[in-house]
Amino acid sequence: RARAGAWAAAARVAQGRRRVEGAGRSPSPVARSQRAALYVHWPYCEKRCSYCNFNKYIPRGVDEAAMRSCLVTEAQTLLRLSGVQRVESVFFGGGTPSLASPHTVAAVLEAVAQTAHLPADSEVTLEVNPTSAPASRLAAFGAAGVNRLSIGLQSLDDTELQLLGRTHSASDALQTLAEARRLFPGRVSVDLMLGLPAQQVGPWLWQLEELLRRCDDHVSLYQLSLERGTALFTRVQRGALPAPDPERAAEMYQEGRALLREAGFRQYEVSNFARHGALSTHNWTYWQCGQYIGVGPGAHGRFVPQGAGGLAREARIQTLEPDNWMKEVKLFGHGTRKRVSLGELELLEEVLAMGLRTDVGITHQHWQQFEPQLTLGDVFGASEEVNRLLEQGLLLLDHRGLRCSWEGLAVLDSLLLTLLPRLQEAWQQKTPSPVPGG
Ligand SMILES: C[S@@+](CC[C@H](N)C(=O)[O-])C[C@H]1O[C@@H](n2cnc3c(N)ncnc32)[C@H](O)[C@@H]1O
Ligand SMILES: C[S@@+](CC[C@H](N)C(=O)[O-])C[C@H]1O[C@@H](n2cnc3c(N)ncnc32)[C@H](O)[C@@H]1O
Ligand code: SF4
Numbered sequence: 001r002a003r004a005g006a007w008a009a010a011a012r013v014a015q016g017r018r019r020v021e022g023a024g025r026s027p028s029p030v031a032r033s034q035r036a037a038l039y040v041h042w043p044y045c046e047k048r049c050s051y052c053n054f055n056k057y058i059p060r061g062v063d064e065a066a067m068r069s070c071l072v073t074e075a076q077t078l079l080r081l082s083g084v085q086r087v088e089s090v091f092f093g094g095g096t097p098s099l100a101s102p103h104t105v106a107a108v109l110e111a112v113a114q115t116a117h118l119p120a121d122s123e124v125t126l127e128v129n130p131t132s133a134p135a136s137r138l139a140a141f142g143a144a145g146v147n148r149l150s151i152g153l154q155s156l157d158d159t160e161l162q163l164l165g166r167t168h169s170a171s172d173a174l175q176t177l178a179e180a181r182r183l184f185p186g187r188v189s190v191d192l193m194l195g196l197p198a199q200q201v202g203p204w205l206w207q208l209e210e211l212l213r214r215c216d217d218h219v220s221l222y223q224l225s226l227e228r229g230t231a232l233f234t235r236v237q238r239g240a241l242p243a244p245d246p247e248r249a250a251e252m253y254q255e256g257r258a259l260l261r262e263a264g265f266r267q268y269e270v271s272n273f274a275r276h277g278a279l280s281t282h283n284w285t286y287w288q289c290g291q292y293i294g295v296g297p298g299a300h301g302r303f304v305p306q307g308a309g310g311l312a313r314e315a316r317i318q319t320l321e322p323d324n325w326m327k328e329v330k331l332f333g334h335g336t337r338k339r340v341s342l343g344e345l346e347l348l349e350e351v352l353a354m355g356l357r358t359d360v361g362i363t364h365q366h367w368q369q370f371e372p373q374l375t376l377g378d379v380f381g382a383s384e385e386v387n388r389l390l391e392q393g394l395l396l397l398d399h400r401g402l403r404c405s406w407e408g409l410a411v412l413d414s415l416l417l418t419l420l421p422r423l424q425e426a427w428q429q430k431t432p433s434p435v436p437g438g
Contacts, residue, residue: 005106007113007120008145014120032369033304036084037285040071040108041296042097043322046132050165050235053227055298055320056095067322068104070329072111074318075295077333079115082293083306087116089123089282092146098128102137106144108295123281125150125189130168130176138176138183148187148280149180150220156207160196163241165231174214181216186278189218194256195249196224197232197241204252205259212263217278220271221256223249254410270357270409287354288366289347294318297325297335302342313347315340344371345427352423353416361396361403376402379426385418 045056079087090112092105105126112118125148126141138149153173155161161169168176180188192211194204211219224244226233235241257267265273269287272280285292294301294316301316319325319335328335342350351370355362367376380386380397389395394408394415408415 005110005113005145007110007118008106008143010120011122011124011145011147012143030086032290034083034085035088036082036086036291036293036303037089037091037282038075038079038087038112039282039292039294039296039299039301040075040090040092040097041294041299041318042092042094042100043297044099045094045096046099046129047167048165048231050163050231051224051227053230054095057322059322064101064104066326067100068107070326070335071104071108071296074329074334075108075111075293076115078293078295078301078336079112081305081334082291082303084291084293084303085116087112087118087122087293089280089285090118090125091282092124092126094127096129096132097126098132098137098141102140102144105141105146109145123148125280125282127152128176128180130173133176133180135179135183138179142183147184148189149184150189150191150218151177151180153177153190153211154193155196156210157203160199163196163232164193177214177216186217186276188216189220189278189280190215191220191222193222193224194252195244195246197236197244199244199248199252201248201251201255205255208256208259212259217274217276218280219260219265219273221253221260221273222271223253250410257410266359267406267409268359270412284358287358289351289354289370297322313342315342345424348423348427349420352419356402356404356412356415356419359403359409361401363401364399365401367401374426374430379423380419383418383422386422389415389418 041055043055043057044059044062046058048056048058090109092100092108097105109118109124124146126146127150128138129152151173154164154166156170156173158169177188177190190211192208226236226244232241236243257273260273261267264275266275267273268279269283272283274280289302291303291313292301293303295318297318298320299318301318302313303316304313316336317338319328319337325335348371351362351367355366362376364376376397380402386395386397389408390397393405394411396403396405404412404415
């Protein structure tokens with residue numbers, strides 16, 4: 001059983017159901033530079049899924065005590081380095097973090113709470129694979145401080161689940177979902193994939209309808225991305241399976257999001273849907289270009305190291321391979337493999353590309369925090385190409401800011417092909433490159 005620490009106990013008393021409503025979210029009293037989300041990567045899985053190229057390993061055995069101690073050490077080191085005082089959400093992802101013991105999750109949360117302020121109602125998500133999470137284990141994660149679950153359900157068709165190399169059946173997934181809802185009501189998300197080889201629109205929509213009868217208040221729809229180096233990629237390349245049809249996938253996405261809308265879900269991001277205000281705070285931080293600290297093998301982070309001042313934000317990635325990562329953590333207190341300083345333009349490009357993924361888009365206030373000189377109107381208002389997108393009703397630029405319409409959200413990548421070069425152009429005009437000899 002999990003040894004619930006002081007923070008987990010306080011969190012249970014608070015029983016906070018913190019909900020964000022996009023732009024309506026009340027501003028935190030702590031400055032942006034002193035707040036962050038924290039991501040923790042558990043790199044192990046039971047079996048390799050045929051489509052997955054995330055940073056995961058199938059170990060013969062795991063030295064969990066060593067892993068736990070390294071996760072705790074790295075969380076403490078990076079929190080101190082960042083100068084972050086308030087952690088607003090924690091996300092245990094992977095790999096398969098539901099294979100970790102609740103004790104490990106509790107230890108990381110206690111360490112975070114001791115190094116920075118972790119409000120008792122902070123969103124703490126754990127990703128769960130159906131076969132590694134009986135109800136007793138889910139309850140123990142709850143006692144450890146987890147208050148939101150994200151279930152990798154992927155499909156409700158056993159043949160598809162087999163094709164994906166999953167270890168669970170559709171009925172296992174539905175059972176986990178029911179148990180999760182009982183233990184974490186209003187705080188359970190499910191991931192459903194679309195665009196699989198040979199998948200047809202009609203049957204996929206029946207899956208979604210079935211899911212809508214069973215699900216809680218958060219759904220993520222992920223279109224399969226066929227990744228080089230995966231078993232699925234090889235089978236498609238050899239002709240053993242048909243290539244996924246992008247037009248059919250687009251139709252599933254369009255019909256799927258319409259169905260979710262009818263069921264009362266708000267599409268608050270390209271792939272994410274919530275009702276009753278159950279948006280994910282953690283992911284919202286990513287899309288708003290807030291700071292986040294990545295702990296564990298292969299975790300990504302983006303924060304301003306203490307002493308760097310201003311907007312000198314760094315993109316960081318931790319060492320991928322777990323044994324090497326542990327050696328580095330034992331030696332240096334962290335396993336950061338790569339640090340790249342983000343330039344001001346790069347950061348603005350991220351603000352644009354990430355912000356437009358959400359239904360709120362980029363508000364004028366939000367943009368101003370990153371770019372006080374050029375307004376959204378200065379950058380985009382006079383561009384003929386952008387005006388065409390506004391006239392087509394794909395984009396909106398008004399007193400609130402810049403955002404995609406419902407139609408625009410489905411074709412964001414193509415909108416960015418116009419918007420990003422326009423931003424680069426406006427940036428160059430603002431800061432002309434020095435003329436040689438001038
Ligand atoms: C990396 S997994 C980790 C969580 C957990 N191990 C699981 O499998 O559910 C997180 C989510 O990413 C999505 N995902 C992984 N590989 C993908 C791919 N190639 N294309 C689209 N979505 C993918 C899946 O929906 C999955 O639920
Ligand atoms: C695809 S998302 C699924 C989120 C889920 N749908 C939800 O609403 O909570 C989660 C996956 O993204 C990856 N991920 C998220 N944040 C990360 C970070 N900071 N560093 C590395 N990987 C990250 C992890 O592999 C994780 O399993
Ligand atoms: S999809 Fe999830 S369970 Fe499957 S290999 Fe990837 S991380 Fe592991």
